[in-house]
Amino acid sequence: DPDLELLLSKISTVNHLLSSLEKKVLRSLQETVSKHNLALPSVAAAPQPATKPLAVQSFESSQHGVGADPCEHVPVLQVKVGKSQRAVLTVDVESGTVAITKKGSGTPEEIIPQDKILQLIKYQSVQSKVRLVYDRDQHKSLSRDFVFPSARKREAFCQLLQLMKIQHSNLDEPDLISVYVGTWNMGSPPPPRSLASWLTSRGLGRTQDETTACIPHDIYVIGTQENSLGDREWVEFLRASLKTLMAIDYRVVALQCLWSIKMVVLVKPEHERRISHVNTSSVKTGIANTLGNKGAVGISFLFNGTSFGFVNCHLASGSEKTHRRNQNYSDILRSLVLGDKRLSAFDLTLRFTHLFWFGDLNYRLNMDVQNILAHVTKREFEALLAVDQLTLEREKNKVFLRFSEGDISFPPTYRYERGSRDNYIWQKFKTTGMRINVPSWCDRILWKSHPETHLVCNSYGCTDDIVTSDHSPVFATFEVGVTSQFVPKKAPGSSPESLACIEWESIEVIVKTASRSKCYIEFHSYCLEGERWGCHHPQGRSDPCTSPLPNTCSPHAQLHPILPDLEYLGDQHLLLSIKGVESCESYGECCIAMRSMMGSMAQQFETFLFHRGEETGSMRGWMKAAWPSSLR
Numbered sequence: 215d216p217d218l219e220l221l222l223s224k225i226s227t228v229n230h231l232l233s234s235l236e237k238k239v240l241r242s243l244q245e246t247v248s249k250h251n252l253a254l255p256s257v258a259a260a261p262q263p264a265t266k267p268l269a270v271q272s273f274e275s276s277q278h279g280v281g282a283d284p285c286e287h288v289p290v291l292q293v294k295v296g297k298s299q300r301a302v303l304t305v306d307v308e309s310g311t312v313a314i315t316k317k318g319s320g321t322p323e324e325i326i327p328q329d330k331i332l333q334l335i336k337y338q339s340v341q342s343k344v345r346l347v348y349d350r351d352q353h354k355s356l357s358r359d360f361v362f363p364s365a366r367k368r369e370a371f372c373q374l375l376q377l378m379k380i381q382h383s384n385l386d387e388p389d390l391i392s393v394y395v396g397t398w399n400m401g402s403p404p405p406p407r408s409l410a411s412w413l414t415s416r417g418l419g420r421t422q423d424e425t426t427a428c429i430p431h432d433i434y435v436i437g438t439q440e441n442s443l444g445d446r447e448w449v450e451f452l453r454a455s456l457k458t459l460m461a462i463d464y465r466v467v468a469l470q471c472l473w474s475i476k477m478v479v480l481v482k483p484e485h486e487r488r489i490s491h492v493n494t495s496s497v498k499t500g501i502a503n504t505l506g507n508k509g510a511v512g513i514s515f516l517f518n519g520t521s522f523g524f525v526n527c528h529l530a531s532g533s534e535k536t537h538r539r540n541q542n543y544s545d546i547l548r549s550l551v552l553g554d555k556r557l558s559a560f561d562l563t564l565r566f567t568h569l570f571w572f573g574d575l576n577y578r579l580n581m582d583v584q585n586i587l588a589h590v591t592k593r594e595f596e597a598l599l600a601v602d603q604l605t606l607e608r609e610k611n612k613v614f615l616r617f618s619e620g621d622i623s624f625p626p627t628y629r630y631e632r633g634s635r636d637n638y639i640w641q642k643f644k645t646t647g648m649r650i651n652v653p654s655w656c657d658r659i660l661w662k663s664h665p666e667t668h669l670v671c672n673s674y675g676c677t678d679d680i681v682t683s684d685h686s687p688v689f690a691t692f693e694v695g696v697t698s699q700f701v702p703k704k705a706p707g708s709s710p711e712s713l714a715c716i717e718w719e720s721i722e723v724i725v726k727t728a729s730r731s732k733c734y735i736e737f738h739s740y741c742l743e744g745e746r747w748g749c750h751h752p753q754g755r756s757d758p759c760t761s762p763l764p765n766t767c768s769p770h771a772q773l774h775p776i777l778p779d780l781e782y783l784g785d786q787h788l789l790l791s792i793k794g795v796e797s798c799e800s801y802g803e804c805c806i807a808m809r810s811m812m813g814s815m816a817q818q819f820e821t822f823l824f825h826r827g828e829e830t831g832s833m834r835g836w837m838k839a840a841w842p843s844s845l846r
Contacts (some may be wrong), residue, residue, distance in 0.1 A: 271374050271425055273303035273360075273367070303360065305374045310382040312346075312375070314358075328382050334375055341365035344372065369672070370423035377429060387488070387518055387698040390668070391432040395659050395690050397526065399439040399574040401632070401683035402474075409455050411677040412687040419624030419675025422691065430460040431691065433467075433517075434480040437526030439574045440683075441476050445469060449478055456480065468513045472496040473506040475573075477526040479513050491516045497549040499529070499542040508542065510573070514552040514566060519697040519740075519785070523552055523566035527573040533652065536603050539576055543613045547827040557738065560789055560803045561824045563615070563662050567787075568669060568694060571617065572659040574685065577604035579626070579654045583640050586653050590625050590638075598626070602655060615829055616822070617660040620674030620690055626653040627676050627686040635678050635686065659690040664787050665821075666807035668695030697785040714778035714839060716788075716808075719816050721835035723792050725801040725823065731794040733801065741775040741786040741808070783839065784809045790833065792823065802830035812839050 300317035310328035315321070326348050332355060333347035342362040350356050362368040380390060396412055413434070415422040436452055443451070449469055456464050464480040467489055471477075475496075481489060491514075498509040510527035527546055530538040551558070553565035563569055579586055580601040589597050599605055599622060607613050629651045631637045638653040657676070663669045670693040676686040723733065775783055786808040792801045802823025811817045816838035823831040 271305040271307070273305065273362070273371050273425075303371065305371070305378060307374060307378045307381060310378055312378075328375075328378050331375065331379070334372055336368065336372065342368050344368050366423050367425075370425040373426045373429065373672070388432075389696060389698075391485075391517065391694055391696055392429070392672075393433045393435065393522075393570075393692045393694050394431040395435045395437075395524075395570050395572055395692070396687060397437045397439075397572040397574070397657050397659060398680075398687035399528070399628070399657060399683060399685035400441045401685060402440050402442045403632075403682045404443060405451070406680055406682055409452075409680070409687075410459060411679050412689055413455060413459060415673045415675065415689045415691055417624070417675055417677035417679070417686075417689075419622070420620065420673050421675045422673050428459060430456075430462050430482065432482050432485055433522075434464065435477065435513075435524050435570065436480075437475075437477045437511075437524075437573055439475050439526075439528040441474050445471055445476065448476060452478055452480065467515060468492050468494055470494040470496060470511040470513050472498065472509050472511050475506070475509060475511050475526060475528050477511045477513055477524065479515070479524065485517070488518050489515050491521075491554070493552050495551045497546045499545050503545065510546040510550065512550045512552045517696050519699045520568070520694075521553065521566045523562070523569040525550065525569070525571045525573075527571070527575065529574070529576045531576050533578040533580075533650070536577070536607065539603075540607060540612050544827055557789065559791060559800055560738075561826060563617075563827070564664075564789060564803055564805050564824065566664075567667055568661065568663045570659065570661045571614070572657075572688075572690075574628075574656050575604060575658050576656050577602065577607070577654065577658075578656070579603070579652050580606075581652065583650065583652050586626070587638065590653060593625075595622055595625075598655075604655070604658060611829060613827070614660055614662075615824065615827060617662045618671075619658065619660045620671040622655060622674070624675045626655050627688055628654055628656040629684045630681070630686065632684055633681050635681060639684070657685055657688040659688060661692070664805050664807065666809040669693070714775050714783065716773040716775065716811075716839050717816075717837060718772075719836040719838065721833060723823070723831065723833050725792060725831040727801055727830070729794060729801075731796050733792050734795055736791045736793055737773060738789040738791075739773075739775075739786055739808075741777070741783060742773055780812065784812060792831070792833070800825055802833075804833055806837075808839070811837055814838075 301323070302313075302315045302317065304313040304315065304322070305311075306313070312326045312328070312331070313322040314324045314326070316323055326346075330349040331346065332349060333345075335345040335347065337343040337345070340361065342365050343359060344362070345357050345359050347355060347357045360371075362371065376390070380388065394413070394415070398412070411417050414427040416424075416427055434452075434456065438448075441448060449466060453464055453466070456462065462482060465483055465486045467479040467481050469476070469478050493512075493514045495512045496506075496509060497512075498504060498506045500506060500508045508528050508530060510525055512523065512525045514521065514523040516522075525546065527542070529542040532538075547562050550562055552562065557565045579598055580603060581589075581598070586598060589595070604613070608615075608617070626638075629639055629642075631639045640651050640653065642649045642651050659674065661669065661671075671690060672693055673689065673691045676688045678686070680687055721735065723735075725733070773788075775786070777783070788806045788808065789803060790806065791803045793799060794801065802825045804821045804823050806819055806821060811819065816836040818834070818836050820834035821832065822829050823833055
């Protein structure tokens with residue numbers, strides 16, 4: 215169609231002009247910033263803290279509980295110990311000790327070395343209570359209960375003890391790391407001089423306690439939209455900010471930009487060698503999917519043996535554009551090129567151990583402005599979440615299938631009057647007339663993990679003191695389990711009993727499709743031998759399945775892992791793809807955790823199938839892992 219070709223040609227020209235214009239505007243902005251002496255702080259200019267953060271943390275309590283008085287670098291938490299006794303718990307992360315001092319006494323009643331601490335038990339019934347179990351001598355262990363003034367103080371104490379145990383562990387490689395994810399639509403102006411509240415998860419919602427706010431995270435992932443700063447300036451500004459706050463010179467893993475959508479991944483220096491297989495990608499979803507004012511950037515990498523994916527996006531705006539936003543999500547999901555290239559046939563959400571998706575998703579609230587404001591004033595967020603477009607679309611399985619999100623206990627992050635956080639401005643005057651932008655949770659952070667993996671969201675909130683944009687910055691922090699890159703003590707196959715065998719006793723697949731094509735199953739896992747790809751024709755024959763039901767099959771298959779080590783295999787996952795024999799196209803994919811399949815008897819499994827972000831069927835069956843007798 216000549217008209218269509220002409221339109222696409224014009225869009226391409228506009229795209230080129232806008233890109234050129236953006237560069238000129240950025241250059242002009244940078245010159246203006248320099249003229250007004252607003253130059254961004256360089257890493258060299260960042261002031262150094264006088265002491266290492268978190269050298270000593272104290273918790274005041276009574277021997278039955280614990281609470282906190284924050285100081286700059288030596289916060290104090292007070293604790294109840296017993297029915298009436300009050301005491302101070304002092305956690306010295308550097309020396310690896312916990313001291314219990316009765317209130318009013320100058321000397322500790324007891325000092326517990328970290329290697330004597332056996333267990334930390336959080337009470338479900340009393341959210342502020344914890345039990346500490348520790349060795350007093352070789353033959354006797356003691357347990358003491360502490361009650362903190364709040365659940366948040368208890369969480370801070372538990373995090374510090376965990377940090378201390380990790381720092382003093384004999385592990386060559388970490389099995390637990392902390393990940394910070396931040397998203398902010400900057401609205402074009404330069405950022406304020408300090409981003410401290412954002413980078414330390416302080417403000418509104420579920421926030422970090424003052425005692426733990428300055429614990430440096432292992433990985434920082436910072437996504438922005440409408441960011442007018444140059445790429446290098448933005449990265450150096452973030453590194454300088456973190457160096458000022460944490461006294462650590464974070465290293466850049468990757469930077470990916472699409473026009474004013476940017477994502478930076480920073481990591482502690484000691485983890486730099488653990489990062490590998492870094493990939494970046496971007497997708498435009500602006501007009502005719504050729505303009506980059508809307509779209510997404512993605513970064514993926516391996517941290518030792520654990521794969522991470524991060525997507526920062528800016529979706530279509532406007533209350534009435536829900537369907538368009540859903541389409542944006544689908545386009546990004548299908549088009550981002552991230553992760554292991556051998557997994558390109560699998561749904562993006564299955565390619566990573568942990569996938570984080572965040573940004574200005576732009577989903578709005580389906581409610582009248584005045585009613586929204588009334589609910590916000592009363593902090594009645596449940597009533598607002600009931601009309602939140604993203605929540606509603608997820609419930610209808612339209613977007614973010616099987617993703618998780620932290621509890622929202624902070625006010626809508628858009629659209630504020632710039633310069634304060636006191637008022638929402640919902641009227642926007644444009645040449646086409648007045649547009650209503652109701653206050654909404656546009657800025658979100660979601661995640662999806664493989665089954666049987668460890669991920670805990672410790673905070674989810676927004677700042678209340680960064681006011682240069684009409685959006686408030688949003689943050690979330692996570693405790694994430696990671697695996698090491700396993701090195702066998704013996705070479706694979708060096709002994710006759712060295713191979714384990716994964717046996718499928720039966721598999722039933724139900725696929726939602728109009729096709730009558732026969733199917734086969736393709737396996738992938740990093741624990742499989744050879745090229746780690748298996749292609750199995752059902753019922754163990756070279757010809758395809760001739761089951762009376764066209765989309766079900768019951769195969770008998772065997773897979774041989776590279777290593778028979780139980781600990782190694784317990785951390786592995788199998789990806790399965792159901793493909794048509796004639797087209798070799800996938801009908802659906804799924805992930806099964808090896809940990810849940812381990813045992814002497816066959817274990818039952820059941821899971822959904824996904825393809826391009828949609829649920830396309832289900833799979834269930836029985837499988838068992840047969841181990842060499844010497845390992846049973």
